[in-house]
Amino acid sequence: MSDKKILMPLEEIMGERFGRYSKYIIQDRALPDVRDGLKPVQRRILYAMFKEGNTHLKPYRKSAKTVGNVIGNYHPHGDTSVYDAMVRLSQDWKMRVPLVDMQGNNGSIDNDPAAAMRYTEARLSPIALELLAGLDKETVTMALNFDDTEYEPTVLPAKYPNILVNGATGISAGYATDIPPHNFEEVIDATIYRIKHPSCSLEDLMQWIKGPDFPTGAIVEGKEGIVNAFKTGRGKVVVRSxxxxxxxxxxxxxxxxxxxxxxxxxxxxxxxxxxxxxxxxxxxxxxxxxxxxxxxxxxxxxxxxxxxxxxxxxxxxxxxLQKNYNYNVVAIKNKRPTLMGLMEILDSYIEHQIDVVTRRSIFDLNKAQTRQHIIDGLIKAISILDDVVKTIRASKDKGDAKHNLIEKYEFTEKQAEAIVMLQLYRLTNTDIVALQKEHDEIEALIIELNKILDDPKELRRVIISELKETKSKYKVPRLTVILDQIKDITINKEDLIIPEDIYITVTRDGYVKRISPRSYKASEKTVFGKKDEDVLVNVFAANTVDKLLLFTNKGNYLYVPIHELEEFKWKDVGKHISYMIKVNNDEKIIKSVLVKSFDLPCYICLASANGQVKRTALREFEVTRYSKPIKCMNLKGEDELVDVALSTGEEGLILVSEKGYAALYSEELISVLGIKAAGIKGINVAGDRVVGISAFLPTSKDCLILLSEKGYIKKIRLLDIPASNRTSRGVLIVKKVKSNEQRIVSAFTVNDQQSLHIIDNAFVHHSFEAKHFNTTTIDTRFASMVEGVDNILMGLLDDVIIAKKGETEIKPKTEKKVIRLDEPNLFDAAAEMPVKEKKESIELPEVHFYDEDKPKKFKKLTIDDVLSEDE
Structure with a gap:
C-alpha cells in the first residue's frame, strides 16, 4: 500500500486533475469545431446514423436504436444527453437547417419535452448528407473510438459552413459560446466570394451575409452590433418580435x-x-x-x-417580446478555443475544404491509377489471349498461374491477379472496346486530378463548384428582417398608471402614506396614525399620476411617484420613505411639493440657514431614476436647507431670520440656476439663521405670521415691510426686548381666509383662524401670546391640513390668488393664472409702492412720487 501513496500537495493534484478535465470538456464536449460546426456528440450521432445507412432514402428507425449505437460505439455517456442532442438536431425552431428528420413528438417551442426515445423514430435529413459526403474517401482524419474497436471521424467533410448556418451554444470551463444561425444561401455566397477574393474586406462580405437569420424569424436591429460581431466575435443586437x-x-x-x-x-x-x-x-x-x-x-x-x-x-x-442577443463566437480551431470574427471563420472553413478536396483528390487519383494499371494489364492479356490461356491451363493452381504470368509476360502482381480472376464472358470483342473506353476516361480523370493537386486555382474552382451545387439543391429563404438602427422604445409612464384619486399624508419624520378616499372617509373620527413625537405636516388630495417632491435638510430632494407608494389606512403608522428611497438617518424632510405637471412655468425657491437662496425651474426636478436622494442645492460646511417656496416667476420673496430680520425683494433678483448649483446670497445672517422663505403676489393683502418658541405670535401686513437689497441683512420686523428675547421658529405668509395650525413642544395640535389675530407694525415687539400654547415647535397653514374628513372629490382651488407651496391643488391653480411678460427688475429703495397699471411689478419711487395716503 505504501508504494501507491501520492506524495504531492493537494493544490497541485487538484490543479492537474481539473486541468485535464477542463481540457477535455473544452475540446471534446461543449464547444463546436470551426470546420464542421459540430460538437463531438452531434458528430457521433450523425456518423452513427450514416454508417448504419439511416438516411432520408430509407425508412425511419427507432431513436432508441440510434442512441444505443452511439453510446455503445462512440459516446460513452448517458442516454439522456445523447437523445437530447439528437432531438435538438431535429427541432426546426432551434436549427436553421435541421440535420435529423424525426417522426413523432420532438418537443415544442413551449419547451415541452420530446417523447421518450422508444416512441420516436428518426433518420438523417437530406442536407445532413452534405456534411458527411466524402467520408469514404479518406477526406478527414479518423481516430479510434473509446474502446479501440473501430474508427470515428475527428471532423466531418462539411460541404457548407455549418457553424454559421446552424450556430451553436455551449458552456465549458472558462469558455462559453453563443453563435446565432445565419442564412444558408447567404453564407455560401459569402464563402464563394471569400475564396475568389482572399483579401476582401468585411464590408465586402457583408454585401452577401446581412446578419443572423433565426429559425423563428423576428426582427433584428442594430447593424453596428452585427459589424462588431463579424469583426471581433463579440457584439450585441436587439431581437424583436x-x-x-x-x-x-x-x-x-x-x-x-x-x-x-x-x-x-x-x-x-x-x-x-x-x-x-x-x-x-x-x-x-x-x-x-x-x-x-x-x-x-x-x-x-x-x-x-x-x-x-x-x-x-x-x-x-x-x-x-424583445430581447438582446449577444454574439460570443468561440469555437475550436487547431484544438484550441478561439474567439473569431466572420473572416476568420470563413478562412478556417476554406482551409478545411482545401484539405478535404486535396485528400479526396489524392484518394481518387490513387484509385484511378490503380484501375488504369489493371486495365493496361487486361488489354495486354487480351492481345496475347491464347498464350495467356495456355499458360494458365498449364499451371498447377491460382498461385502458380499468377507466378507464370509474371515470369513469362512481365505482368505485375495486381495485373496477374486481375487476369486470373477474369470471367470468360469478358473476353468478347465488345468488352475489349469497353476496357479501352474506360482506359481513356481514367486517363482524363487522372489528368484532371493532377491539375487539381498541382494548381491551387483549380482546387478552389472545384470548391466553388461544389458550394454552388450544394446551394442549388436546397432553397432556404431568409426569415429574419435586418434593420440598421435600433428603434428607440419610449414608454409614457403616465399611460401605464391607472388614474385614481387618493390622499397622501407626509409627516415631519418622513412617513409617507397613500390612503384611499374610501378609507379616508371611513376614518372621520379616527386619530391619525403616527409615532409619538412625529407631526402630520401635509395632507394632499392627489392622483396616482402625480409626483411628490420631498426636500431634505441636506440640500437633497426625493422624487416620489405617488402610484408606487404603499397604501395604508388613516390610523396606520405606515412606512418611512426610506423603504423606497435610501435616506441617511441624519437627513430630515423639511418640505413637500405635490406636482401634477413639470411643464408649467414655475420655479422652486430654496433657502439655506446661512442665507443662500436659489431659484430653479420646476422642469429640472423631473428625473427618470430616483432610487436615492438627488442634489438640489450645493451646501457648504454646516449649512443646511431650511425652507422651500414655489413661485410663478413674477412674485416677491421674503426671507425671515431667527432674530427677526426680513429681506423683501422681487424674485427676479435671484438668478435661475441649475439644480446642483450652490445659490447666491439672499440675506446677510451673520450670527443669525434663516427660518423661512415665502413667495407672494405684489398686489396681495397677505400678512406675514411670525411664531416664537415661547408661544408668541406677530402678524404684519406685507405692505408695511420695506424692500431691501438682496445682500443686506434686511429690516428688523420685531422690536427686541432684552428682558424677553424671542427666537422665531416659523415664518410664513397668510391671508385672512386661512386657518393657522400650531404644534407645541408636547406635540399637541392647536387650530386658529388667521383673521382673529390683529396686525401690528414692524416696530413693535411680540405682544400677543397664542392662547393655550406655551412653547411652539412649528406652525402650519390651512393649506397644509386642508383636506376635510369625508371629502372624496378633489377640486382645483382656482379661485385662490396666492399660489402657496403647500396647497394640495397647487398646479391646478398655477395653470389657471395668466403669465405676464418678464421685464427688467428694479431694486426697491427704502420706500416702495405697487403700480396699479402693472400690479405684478415693483416700481422704483422717490419721496416726491408719493401722493396722498389714500393713493
Missing part, C-alpha cells in the same frame, strides 16, 4: 406571429398575463395563445381607449 396591431370595433388587438430566438412561448404568454393580472399596466383585456400546426400566433387584446403602442412598448421592455 414581429407584431401587427389590428383595430377592431370594441378593442385593439396586438397579434404576435414571430418571437425572438430561443424564447419560450408559453413563458412569454404567462408573463404577459401576469402583467394583466397584476395591473402593472392599464388596458390589457386578455392574452391568448392561438398557435397551431400552421404557425405561431399570440393575441393580446387591449382596451379601445388605451394607447396600444404604449402598451406594446411596455411589453417590449418588460417581457421577451
Amino acid at each position: 414581429k407584431v401587427e396591431i389590428q383595430e377592431e370595433k370594441n378593442m385593439n388587438v396586438i397579434v404576435v406571429d414571430e418571437i425572438p430566438y430561443e424564447v419560450n412561448k408559453a413563458d412569454l404568454v404567462r408573463k404577459i398575463d401576469e402583467i394583466r393580472l397584476n395591473k402593472n399596466i392599464d388596458g390589457i383585456l386578455e392574452v391568448r395563445d392561438e398557435s397551431d400546426r400552421t404557425g405561431l400566433r399570440v393575441v393580446v387584446e387591449v382596451k379601445k381607449d388605451a394607447n396600444v403602442q404604449n402598451v406594446l412598448n411596455y411589453l417590449y421592455k418588460n417581457t421577451d
Whole structure:
C-alpha cells in the first residue's frame, strides 16, 4: 500500500486533475469545431446514423436504436444527453437547417419535452448528407473510438459552413459560446466570394451575409452590433418580435406571429398575463395563445381607449417580446478555443475544404491509377489471349498461374491477379472496346486530378463548384428582417398608471402614506396614525399620476411617484420613505411639493440657514431614476436647507431670520440656476439663521405670521415691510426686548381666509383662524401670546391640513390668488393664472409702492412720487 501513496500537495493534484478535465470538456464536449460546426456528440450521432445507412432514402428507425449505437460505439455517456442532442438536431425552431428528420413528438417551442426515445423514430435529413459526403474517401482524419474497436471521424467533410448556418451554444470551463444561425444561401455566397477574393474586406462580405437569420424569424436591429460581431466575435443586437396591431370595433388587438430566438412561448404568454393580472399596466383585456400546426400566433387584446403602442412598448421592455442577443463566437480551431470574427471563420472553413478536396483528390487519383494499371494489364492479356490461356491451363493452381504470368509476360502482381480472376464472358470483342473506353476516361480523370493537386486555382474552382451545387439543391429563404438602427422604445409612464384619486399624508419624520378616499372617509373620527413625537405636516388630495417632491435638510430632494407608494389606512403608522428611497438617518424632510405637471412655468425657491437662496425651474426636478436622494442645492460646511417656496416667476420673496430680520425683494433678483448649483446670497445672517422663505403676489393683502418658541405670535401686513437689497441683512420686523428675547421658529405668509395650525413642544395640535389675530407694525415687539400654547415647535397653514374628513372629490382651488407651496391643488391653480411678460427688475429703495397699471411689478419711487395716503 505504501508504494501507491501520492506524495504531492493537494493544490497541485487538484490543479492537474481539473486541468485535464477542463481540457477535455473544452475540446471534446461543449464547444463546436470551426470546420464542421459540430460538437463531438452531434458528430457521433450523425456518423452513427450514416454508417448504419439511416438516411432520408430509407425508412425511419427507432431513436432508441440510434442512441444505443452511439453510446455503445462512440459516446460513452448517458442516454439522456445523447437523445437530447439528437432531438435538438431535429427541432426546426432551434436549427436553421435541421440535420435529423424525426417522426413523432420532438418537443415544442413551449419547451415541452420530446417523447421518450422508444416512441420516436428518426433518420438523417437530406442536407445532413452534405456534411458527411466524402467520408469514404479518406477526406478527414479518423481516430479510434473509446474502446479501440473501430474508427470515428475527428471532423466531418462539411460541404457548407455549418457553424454559421446552424450556430451553436455551449458552456465549458472558462469558455462559453453563443453563435446565432445565419442564412444558408447567404453564407455560401459569402464563402464563394471569400475564396475568389482572399483579401476582401468585411464590408465586402457583408454585401452577401446581412446578419443572423433565426429559425423563428423576428426582427433584428442594430447593424453596428452585427459589424462588431463579424469583426471581433463579440457584439450585441436587439431581437424583436414581429407584431401587427389590428383595430377592431370594441378593442385593439396586438397579434404576435414571430418571437425572438430561443424564447419560450408559453413563458412569454404567462408573463404577459401576469402583467394583466397584476395591473402593472392599464388596458390589457386578455392574452391568448392561438398557435397551431400552421404557425405561431399570440393575441393580446387591449382596451379601445388605451394607447396600444404604449402598451406594446411596455411589453417590449418588460417581457421577451424583445430581447438582446449577444454574439460570443468561440469555437475550436487547431484544438484550441478561439474567439473569431466572420473572416476568420470563413478562412478556417476554406482551409478545411482545401484539405478535404486535396485528400479526396489524392484518394481518387490513387484509385484511378490503380484501375488504369489493371486495365493496361487486361488489354495486354487480351492481345496475347491464347498464350495467356495456355499458360494458365498449364499451371498447377491460382498461385502458380499468377507466378507464370509474371515470369513469362512481365505482368505485375495486381495485373496477374486481375487476369486470373477474369470471367470468360469478358473476353468478347465488345468488352475489349469497353476496357479501352474506360482506359481513356481514367486517363482524363487522372489528368484532371493532377491539375487539381498541382494548381491551387483549380482546387478552389472545384470548391466553388461544389458550394454552388450544394446551394442549388436546397432553397432556404431568409426569415429574419435586418434593420440598421435600433428603434428607440419610449414608454409614457403616465399611460401605464391607472388614474385614481387618493390622499397622501407626509409627516415631519418622513412617513409617507397613500390612503384611499374610501378609507379616508371611513376614518372621520379616527386619530391619525403616527409615532409619538412625529407631526402630520401635509395632507394632499392627489392622483396616482402625480409626483411628490420631498426636500431634505441636506440640500437633497426625493422624487416620489405617488402610484408606487404603499397604501395604508388613516390610523396606520405606515412606512418611512426610506423603504423606497435610501435616506441617511441624519437627513430630515423639511418640505413637500405635490406636482401634477413639470411643464408649467414655475420655479422652486430654496433657502439655506446661512442665507443662500436659489431659484430653479420646476422642469429640472423631473428625473427618470430616483432610487436615492438627488442634489438640489450645493451646501457648504454646516449649512443646511431650511425652507422651500414655489413661485410663478413674477412674485416677491421674503426671507425671515431667527432674530427677526426680513429681506423683501422681487424674485427676479435671484438668478435661475441649475439644480446642483450652490445659490447666491439672499440675506446677510451673520450670527443669525434663516427660518423661512415665502413667495407672494405684489398686489396681495397677505400678512406675514411670525411664531416664537415661547408661544408668541406677530402678524404684519406685507405692505408695511420695506424692500431691501438682496445682500443686506434686511429690516428688523420685531422690536427686541432684552428682558424677553424671542427666537422665531416659523415664518410664513397668510391671508385672512386661512386657518393657522400650531404644534407645541408636547406635540399637541392647536387650530386658529388667521383673521382673529390683529396686525401690528414692524416696530413693535411680540405682544400677543397664542392662547393655550406655551412653547411652539412649528406652525402650519390651512393649506397644509386642508383636506376635510369625508371629502372624496378633489377640486382645483382656482379661485385662490396666492399660489402657496403647500396647497394640495397647487398646479391646478398655477395653470389657471395668466403669465405676464418678464421685464427688467428694479431694486426697491427704502420706500416702495405697487403700480396699479402693472400690479405684478415693483416700481422704483422717490419721496416726491408719493401722493396722498389714500393713493
